[in-house]
Amino acid sequence: MSRLSIARRAVLALVAVCVVCGAPDWLVQRVDAHKPVTSKYTYWEDVYPIVKEHCGSCHAPGGIAPMSLLTYDAARPWAESIRLELTAGHMPPWFGDPSVAPLKDTHKLSPRDLDVVLTWVSGGTPPGTGKPVAETPVRNTWRRGRPDMTFALPETVTLPAGKSEDTRDFVLQATNDRDRLIAAADVLPGNATIVHDALIYTTTGSDGATPNVIAAWVPGLAPASPGASTGFLWRAGEQLAVRIHYKKTWKYENKPASDRATVGLYLLKGAGRDVRSLPLPLSGILVDQDLQALAVRSADGPSDVDVRIAAVRPDGSRLPIGGFSTRSGWDQRYWLARPATVPKGTRLDVTTTGAAPGALRLWIDVVTPPRS
Amino acid sequence: MLAQSDKPTESIWSCPVHAVVAEQNPGKCPICRRDLVLVTATVSWVCPNRPEVERPGPGRCADGSQAEKRYVQSTHANHNPRHGGLFFMAPDLWHHLEGTYESDQIFRVFLYDDYTKPLSPDLAKQVTGRLVTDERFDTATKTTKEIAAFPLKLSADGDYLEARPGRLKFPAEVTAKLKFKNGDQEYRFDFTFAEFSVDKAAIPADAASSLFEVPDDLNEVLKLLAERVTLIGDLVQKGAFSEVWVPAFQAKDLALSLDARTRTLPLAQRDLATAGIERLVRASWMLDASGDTGNRNDVEQAYGALASAAREVEATFGPAAGSGGAR
Numbered sequence: 001m002s003r004l005s006i007a008r009r010a011v012l013a014l015v016a017v018c019v020v021c022g023a024p025d026w027l028v029q030r031v032d033a034h035k036p037v038t039s040k041y042t043y044w045e046d047v048y049p050i051v052k053e054h055c056g057s058c059h060a061p062g063g064i065a066p067m068s069l070l071t072y073d074a075a076r077p078w079a080e081s082i083r084l085e086l087t088a089g090h091m092p093p094w095f096g097d098p099s100v101a102p103l104k105d106t107h108k109l110s111p112r113d114l115d116v117v118l119t120w121v122s123g124g125t126p127p128g129t130g131k132p133v134a135e136t137p138v139r140n141t142w143r144r145g146r147p148d149m150t151f152a153l154p155e156t157v158t159l160p161a162g163k164s165e166d167t168r169d170f171v172l173q174a175t176n177d178r179d180r181l182i183a184a185a186d187v188l189p190g191n192a193t194i195v196h197d198a199l200i201y202t203t204t205g206s207d208g209a210t211p212n213v214i215a216a217w218v219p220g221l222a223p224a225s226p227g228a229s230t231g232f233l234w235r236a237g238e239q240l241a242v243r244i245h246y247k248k249t250w251k252y253e254n255k256p257a258s259d260r261a262t263v264g265l266y267l268l269k270g271a272g273r274d275v276r277s278l279p280l281p282l283s284g285i286l287v288d289q290d291l292q293a294l295a296v297r298s299a300d301g302p303s304d305v306d307v308r309i310a311a312v313r314p315d316g317s318r319l320p321i322g323g324f325s326t327r328s329g330w331d332q333r334y335w336l337a338r339p340a341t342v343p344k345g346t347r348l349d350v351t352t353t354g355a356a357p358g359a360l361r362l363w364i365d366v367v368t369p370p371r372s
Numbered sequence: 373m374l375a376q377s378d379k380p381t382e383s384i385w386s387c388p389v390h391a392v393v394a395e396q397n398p399g400k401c402p403i404c405r406r407d408l409v410l411v412t413a414t415v416s417w418v419c420p421n422r423p424e425v426e427r428p429g430p431g432r433c434a435d436g437s438q439a440e441k442r443y444v445q446s447t448h449a450n451h452n453p454r455h456g457g458l459f460f461m462a463p464d465l466w467h468h469l470e471g472t473y474e475s476d477q478i479f480r481v482f483l484y485d486d487y488t489k490p491l492s493p494d495l496a497k498q499v500t501g502r503l504v505t506d507e508r509f510d511t512a513t514k515t516t517k518e519i520a521a522f523p524l525k526l527s528a529d530g531d532y533l534e535a536r537p538g539r540l541k542f543p544a545e546v547t548a549k550l551k552f553k554n555g556d557q558e559y560r561f562d563f564t565f566a567e568f569s570v571d572k573a574a575i576p577a578d579a580a581s582s583l584f585e586v587p588d589d590l591n592e593v594l595k596l597l598a599e600r601v602t603l604i605g606d607l608v609q610k611g612a613f614s615e616v617w618v619p620a621f622q623a624k625d626l627a628l629s630l631d632a633r634t635r636t637l638p639l640a641q642r643d644l645a646t647a648g649i650e651r652l653v654r655a656s657w658m659l660d661a662s663g664d665t666g667n668r669n670d671v672e673q674a675y676g677a678l679a680s681a682a683r684e685v686e687a688t689f690g691p692a693a694g695s696g697g698a699r
Binding site: 080111114 | 648
């Protein structure tokens with residue numbers, strides 16, 4: 001053992017001891033060097049399984065993300081960028097706050113996985129000895145199985161070389177022959193590298209009509225549904241439409257790119273309750289009938305507004321409903337793990353912290369409670 | 373595969389954050405528009421259809437295609453002070469610097485590159501700045517007014533920048549405000565000297581947290597976590613930013629040990645506990661990074677996030693959480 005390594009072990013033994021005895025100042029002052037340059041975690045043994053599971057649906061060849069993370073050579077140059085995104089909480093792009101109230105389908109790295117990746121990117125990015133595997137391109141398939149109804153966009157959309165972003169609305173079906181309850185909806189991009197996010201909605205089609213948003217789609221997440229015997233009502237005579245936000249990453253700048261996506265609907269089998277989206281002003285609202293809250297959603301806000309929604313019931317009790325942070329371009333619906341009971345006379349309170357809310361709009365998705 | 377030492381190196385222009393960028397000329401990063409910086413990269417050649425096999429030089433591949441040049445940047449990172457001072461990395465992630473205040477009452481800034489090699493004379497000449505020993509924030513105008521500042525000048529031998537603030541009272545809190553070249557953004561580096569710097573061989577740190585033993589007892593874990601948070605607070609208060617990573621990583625390891633216990637908590641508490649632990653992990657890494665760059669605001673913000681996450685964790689596992697669950 002070299003003199004240096006003996007010295008290191010001595011210092012570390014003292015560090016370990018200081019935890020028990022309370023850290024004396026002189027010790028901490030002497031350990032004034034920076035973090036080690038070697039990570040105990042390696043890409044192939046530790047990082048690859050995590051990024052494959054949690055990042056691989058976008059960060060793979062053919063995905064919306066501008067880089068693959070599925071080989072050592074592909075991931076390594078992005079180490080510093082990964083560190084910034086993870087420490088800021090910007091990736092994975094799901095911003096629900098389960099500490100306010102439990103949420104369904106959380107899409108976060110576990111604390112341990114987060115630490116493994118951060119240790120690797122900050123600690124020398126060692127490759128490991130695992131056998132490199134070939135990159136798996138993005139699997140562009142229906143994530144909930146084959147839908148009951150599918151609607152291809154009426155035309156192919158092309159972003160010309162000089163345009164990097166566009167938002168387009170398409171009517172997928174001009175009228176519905178009968179009432180249908182939709183359990184979930186999904187988008188299958190024709191070109192996954194440019195379909196950034198989408199809103200699937202029904203509308204009467206008249207000027208100023210309020211769209212009924214069935215799904216706020218973002219890549220990488222399987223479509224969620226409101227739960228058993230509950231769906232979004234697509235009324236007879238109404239249109240089905242989609243708004244797609246196309247965005248090129250820097251990789252495709254100055255190159256034309258085309259897409260013709262397909263929207264899929266999963267219908268509720270049998271009868272059920274229909275979900276309504278109530279606009280929720282930042283000043284709050286008074287609920288005038290018994291309801292159950294199922295989900296919360298936002299649009300048009302700047303990034304980093306921390307939103308908390310609570311129900312102040314007629315008896316004065318306060319029940320947290322749900323919380324999330326906004327992230328521009330990543331608006332999505334956050335489903336509560338369990339429906340929250342909101343009796344008539346409840347006040348729904350909104351609290352925002354962090355960034356100023358600006359033009360932020362909120363909705364709460366509700367159903368009428370089942371008859372007891 | 374070729375050994376690292378067998379490969380030639382070249383200077384290329386790359387982005388401090390997006391190492392995938394390899395340009396022959398200075399400019400902006402196509403991804404984030406940061407200024408590109410000069411870095412050293414090893415060079416090898418690979419065949420497009422077999423990128424895992426490196427070749428020592430250009431030429432044709434077995435399938436007749438031309439081998440492509442590949443640049444790989446080495447990891448920089450020796451952040452040990454060389455002169456007994458306080459060591460920081462600039463927010464551009466390329467420049468590094470060490471500040472000393474020795475018994476001759478001269479404040480010195482030693483400048484390094486991304487390999488922690490002394491900055492070349494050409495680059496060192498471009499660095500300008502001042503040492504601020506007293507400043508006040510005016511809440512009315514929301515600006516900081518400098519009460520006492522001293523120019524930082526390149527020493528005769530070009531080894532460091534120096535300022536002569538005279539005798540400072542300990543703990544001496546000073547700020548170096550530097551531009552690495554004309555037209556660049558000005559960065560601030562907050563130093564706190566408890567005493568005069570002494571040029572001694574630094575004791576290299578290693579994976580302190582890897583040898584840190586986390587106790588089995590839940591109450592002991594929570595107690596140690598609270599102690600770490602207090603210690604970090606003290607270090608932040610003292611301005612010992614380059615030291616906060618040790619207790620920050622220990623706090624992280626303590627919190628991660630609690631993650632395995634979340635399943636013993638009542639259902640309603642589990643998500644709350646996991647969210648708190650996740651925040652604490654992120655905050656510890658933020659503290660590590662901001663401790664490197666030596667900006668008091670960033671360090672304090674990261675510390676605030678860590679302390680708040682630790683409170684959340686304690687609330688879910690501690691006695692205040694009723695039965696507390698975890699046994």
